[in-house]
Each structure stands twice: as structure tokens, then as C-alpha cells.
Amino acid sequence: MMMAAASNESPNRSTEDKTSARRQNEVNKKLKYISLAILVIQNASLILSIRYVRTLPGDHFYTTSAVVMAEVLKVFTCLVIILVQKRGNVKSFVWLLYDSIVVQYLDTLKLAVPSLIYTLQNNLQYVAISNLPAATFQVTYQLKILTTALFSVLMLRKSLSKIQWISLVLLFAGVAIVQVEQESGKQKEALTSTNQNYFKGLVSVIISCLSSGFAGVYFEKILKGSSASVWMRNIQLGIFGTVLGLLGMWWNDGASIAEKGFLFGYTPMVWGVIFNQAFGGLLVAVVVKYADNILKGFATSFSIIVSTITSVYLFGFHVDLIFTLGAGLVIGAVYMYSLPKPNTSISSTSTSSSSHSKGGDSELEAFLPNPKAPGKKKGN
Numbered sequence: 239m240m241m242a243a244a245s246n247e248s249p250n251r252s253t254e255d256k257t258s259a260r261r262q263n264e265v266n267k268k269l270k271y272i273s274l275a276i277l278v279i280q281n282a283s284l285i286l287s288i289r290y291v292r293t294l295p296g297d298h299f300y301t302t303s304a305v306v307m308a309e310v311l312k313v314f315t316c317l318v319i320i321l322v323q324k325r326g327n328v329k330s331f332v333w334l335l336y337d338s339i340v341v342q343y344l345d346t347l348k349l350a351v352p353s354l355i356y357t358l359q360n361n362l363q364y365v366a367i368s369n370l371p372a373a374t375f376q377v378t379y380q381l382k383i384l385t386t387a388l389f390s391v392l393m394l395r396k397s398l399s400k401i402q403w404i405s406l407v408l409l410f411a412g413v414a415i416v417q418v419e420q421e422s423g424k425q426k427e428a429l430t431s432t433n434q435n436y437f438k439g440l441v442s443v444i445i446s447c448l449s450s451g452f453a454g455v456y457f458e459k460i461l462k463g464s465s466a467s468v469w470m471r472n473i474q475l476g477i478f479g480t481v482l483g484l485l486g487m488w489w490n491d492g493a494s495i496a497e498k499g500f501l502f503g504y505t506p507m508v509w510g511v512i513f514n515q516a517f518g519g520l521l522v523a524v525v526v527k528y529a530d531n532i533l534k535g536f537a538t539s540f541s542i543i544v545s546t547i548t549s550v551y552l553f554g555f556h557v558d559l560i561f562t563l564g565a566g567l568v569i570g571a572v573y574m575y576s577l578p579k580p581n582t583s584i585s586s587t588s589t590s591s592s593s594h595s596k597g598g599d600s601e602l603e604a605f606l607p608n609p610k611a612p613g614k615k616k617g618n
Contacts, residue, residue, distance in 0.1 A: 277537030282544040284514045285372050290552065291507050292368040299503030300495055301364035302487035304512050305357065309483055311516035313476035316469040323469075338470050339477070346474050348460055353478035355453040360515070361486065362446040369439030371555050373546040377416050377568050378443050380538070383575055384409055385451025393455050405574035412567030419560040538576075539569040 292298060324331045339346050367375050384406050390396040398406075417440065461471060487495065495502065542565060549555035 274537050274540075278541045278544060280514065280518050281538055281541035282376075282548065284511070284518055285367060285376050285545055286548055286552070287507065287511045287514065288364065288367045289372040289375075289549075291505070291511055292364070293553070297503050299501075299505075299508050300487070300491045301361060301368075302483065302491050303495060303500050303502075304364070304508070304515075305360045306480060306483035306487055307512050308360065308516040309357075309476050309479040311513065313473055313480065315517065316472045316476070319469050320467070320473075334470075335473075338466060339474060345466070346477075349471065349474040350478050352453040352457045352460075353475045354482055355449045355456075356475065357479050357482045357486065359446045359449045359453070360483075362442040362449070366439045366442035366446060369434045369436060370443065371549055371553065373542070373549045373555055373557075373561075373565070374416060375439070375443055376542050376545040377565050378413050378440070379447060380409060380542075380568050380572055381413055381444070381447040382450040382454075383572065385447050386454050387451075387575075389451045389455040394459060401577060402575050405571040408567050408574070409571035412564045412569075412571060415564030415567065416561055419558065419564060539572045542569055542572075 320334065321328075321331050324334070366379075370378070387398060387402065387406055391398065457471070457475075461468060466474075546555070546557060546565065550557060
């Protein structure tokens, strides 16, 4: 009788396991589509919202103060995450901060270089978006994939597949076509008429791409050579970023901010931009946890389309055949680069290309549940 009972339980368990697996697959599929939507909205909304608030008539907020505020919010968020990981144990939390930041001060000082570059990059993004159409910036900014890949090969000795090398060539060609079209078209006249400097914006976005590539790979190298969590690294980055941001703010806008106040020109829309910039990188890292690198590449490509279409209606952006060709090459290149290498599930350079988001799967698993592997847990 016992054997009969066991044989009856076995089919029941098998059926329950299949049902559970089917439900989990359905949940994962829904999460992937939700992830796609979140990524597209985050990528497109940040560029469009910055462009919108910087082109509104009247007094504008100080971009240097916005960069400082974003750094402060990122540090605060990471502090909360670490405190949650410590299950609210304040003593253990404070000791960890003291040991990681003060006792190991030489390790902390390593973050000064990428922090300086990130602070510069965040300020340059405001300059670039203020002087370039949102769609043009979105397309040109994808050059950060090229710079990240090149720095990964040089600094981390990573290898790229043939498809990835081809995608980088297409990426460069697409951006070049867009820039040639912008230089000789109606956009330049439109920008001149609104007191915007196209050349200044172009130089800013190129320097931003170079700094993004170098700082992202440098940061990845530090992460791989240390046992510190990505959240602690973000706190260390944020400390330097806040200090450097304050110095930059004092140098550029010190007198004006002393007269008008740190929060001068801040509106609900400006706060939305700052929160988007502060949490965008962390959000993308979390979202990729529930999706995959290919979906991330697809979302980036789709966000370019969204930015372009929205710019037509909001800012009177003119789209012609040449711009469409260039943007199409960039979109295709972004997607091709995100495809996995042969015999691997994820491209070996995917971590470096997303390292500016300052998040990693191994670190996220210590903080978030893994929907792809229910029942599998990973220790801190």
C-alpha cells in the first residue's frame, strides 16, 4: 500500500512542478515586457525632460547644483540599501561604512578618478542636451558603446566577436551620417536662431562618450579586483562626486547661487529630471536583472525611436531620409552589439557597457530575488 501511495504522489508532484514552472515562465515573460517598457521610458524620458526644462523661457536652474543633488540622492539610496541588507543593525552598518571608507582609505581613493570623470560627464550631458536636438543627442551618445568596447579591449583584455566589431563600424557610420546631415541641414539654422551652440553641444557629447567609456571600464576593473559591494562602491563614488560637484558649482556658479539660492529655478519637472538621473542607473541595473542584455539593447534602440518621434511634436525636429538612415544604422548596431557571442549566453563586454549604470547581477542577487532561478539563493 505504501508503494502504491508513493507511486500516486510521484505523478502529482510532477504535475505540480510542471504547473509551477509554467506559471513562473508566464511571470518571467510578463516581467520582460514590463522591463522593456521601463527601460524605454527611462532612456527616452531623461533626454527629453532635460531638453524640455533647458529650453523653457525664463530663469533656468543651475545644472551644477542639479549634478550635486543627484549625487546626494544616489548616496542616500545606497545607504538605505546597505542598511536593509544589514537588517536594520545600525552598529554593524556604521562599522561597515567606517571600515570600508576610512580604514581602507587607499581603496577609497581609487574611486577619485572615475568620480571626477562621472561628475564631468554629468555636467557635459546637460551642456550637450541644451545645445543639441534630443534625437541627435540620443543617437550620438550611443558612441559610448564604441568607447567602452575599445577601453575594454585595451584595459581588460576582452575579446569582441566579429558581429560586435561589425556593429561598432555600423555605429560609427550611423553617427557620422547623422552629424553630416545636422551640419548641413535646417537643424543648424534652427539652433542658431534659438541661441544654441551646435558645435559646443557636439564637443560635449563626444567628450561625455569618451569619459563614459573610460570611467565605466575603470570602475569595472576596480569592482572585479575588490570584495566591496557595488552599493558601497557607489557610496564612495558619491562622496567624491558630491565634493567635486560642489567645487565645480562654486567655480562656475558660486556667486549666482550665493545670491539666488541652491534650489533656484527648481520646479516639479526639474526635480523629476534629477530623480530620473539619480536613480536611472540603479533602475536599469535592477530591470536588467529581470530581463536580459539583448532586451536592454532592444530597449535602447527603441528609446531612440521614441525620442525622435517625440522631438518632432515637442520641439519641431525635422526628420529626413539621411537622418533616418543614420539613426537606423545606430539602432541596428546597438541591437547587434547586445547579441550573445557564440557558445555564450551573454556577451563578454556586456558588463562593461552597462558599468556606468553601476550595477551588477552578482550584487543585485544579494539584494533582489532572482525570478529566473526560483529557489536558488546566493549569499551576501
